Amino acid sequence: MFGFGVISLAADLVYEGARSVYGPLLATLGASALVVGAVTGAGEAAALALRLVSGRVADRTGRYWALTISGYVLTAVCVPLLAVTPLLGAAGLAVAAGLILAERVGKAIRSPAKSALLADAAGQVGMGRGMGVHKALDQIGAFAGPLLVAAIVATAATSAGGLQLALAVLAVPGAVAVVLLVVTRRHMPVSSETTVSRPSGAIVAHQDETRLPRAGLPAAFWWLAAGAALCTAGLVTYGLIGFHLVEQAVVSEAGVPLLYAAAMAAGAVAALVTGGAYDRFGGRVLVMLPLLVAAAAALAFGDSLALVLPGVLLWGFAVGIQDSTVKALVADLVPRGRRATAYGWFAAVQGAGALIGGVGAGVLYQQSITALVLGVMAVQIAALAVLLVVLSSHR
DSSP states (O other): OHHHHHHHHHHHHHHHHHHTTHHHHHHHTTOOHHHHHHHHHHHHHHHHHTHHHHHHHHHHHOOHHHHHHHHHHHHHHHHHHGGGGGGSGGGHHHHHHHHHHHHHHHHHHHHHHHHHHHHHHHTTTOHHHHHHHHHHHHHHHHHHHHHHHHHHHHHSSSHHHHHHHHHHHTHHHHHHHHHHHHHHHHTSOGGGGTTTTSOTTOOOOHHHHHSOGGGGSOHHHHHHHHHHHHHHHHSOOHHHHHHHHHHTTSSOTTHHHHHHHHHHHHHHHHHHHHHHHHHHHOGGGGGHHHHHHHHHHHHHTOSSHHHHHHHHHHHHHHHHHHTTHHHHHHHHHSOGGGHHHHHHHHHHHHHHHHHHHHHHHHHHHHHOHHHHHHHHHHHHHHHHHHHHHHHHHHO
């Protein structure tokens, strides 16, 4: 658990550092608010929806480590390459969009396999607490990455040059993450590749493997996936938030990653607090998630730092809950040997929400901020209703 946490720390320093400036980067390449929303929304959708495939592959083959390593390698390569996009002229925006999507594909490849391994380990210490501790370590990197990017951008001669240098520097922690992952794998028992997918004493019929994944997953899981998708649709990407902050001159380009770092710190606190609360009180702690998402949108798109800062912190708190405590409930709702498949399906449903939400947020933002906020609130009312159904059945 701790080893994976350190690896995630280094990897998050890379891709969260880059994500903190996706909005300003795409804007310098000529993107509009709609394009920023579409690209970042599609990236989140790819990171989630493609887990449907990688999760099934992980459970069917037992190659959890191989998928985890390959996903981290793809992220470590794509992020530094974003540094060259400002040099490509008219093609820069298209290449940057492609690299952002490819980086998110790397996330999709590794996540179900890694989550299955983590869930197996977390079960020994308490599902909520184990996931929370890992997410907290993960968030240290997510906090440090944007700070590093902000420092480089602030000290550079030009903001564009600072963005390029910062993205190039992220190649270093990316290489460190991959090396640590390979070393950790070599020190693990050989049997660990198949431990998760074949629990001791379990009998798995061949015909069960060829049936549709949905046949083996309970109804409560699908309700939870639907509720989480609605929350994700309303959780506007930070790319669009960053675009707003720069366009409305709320903060400078160097300030955008600083606020993102603060959001990641809030996410770490959320993972620890709600993870422990989940082990004690159960899934009812998730009722707060739609409320946080709605409040975050209402504040983060304000016209002053006094409004934006608490909004960004609430946004980060909501992200932390989604990436830790929600996953704990998924693990408790499905059979142990089906967790990677379940995480894949869960992410696929979330991905649909992310894509629709990303494009919809971009369209509504261009109409008016009021329309965007009201749209998010309406979706979160629906999300709350669905989550109440899930928690009623889970209890």
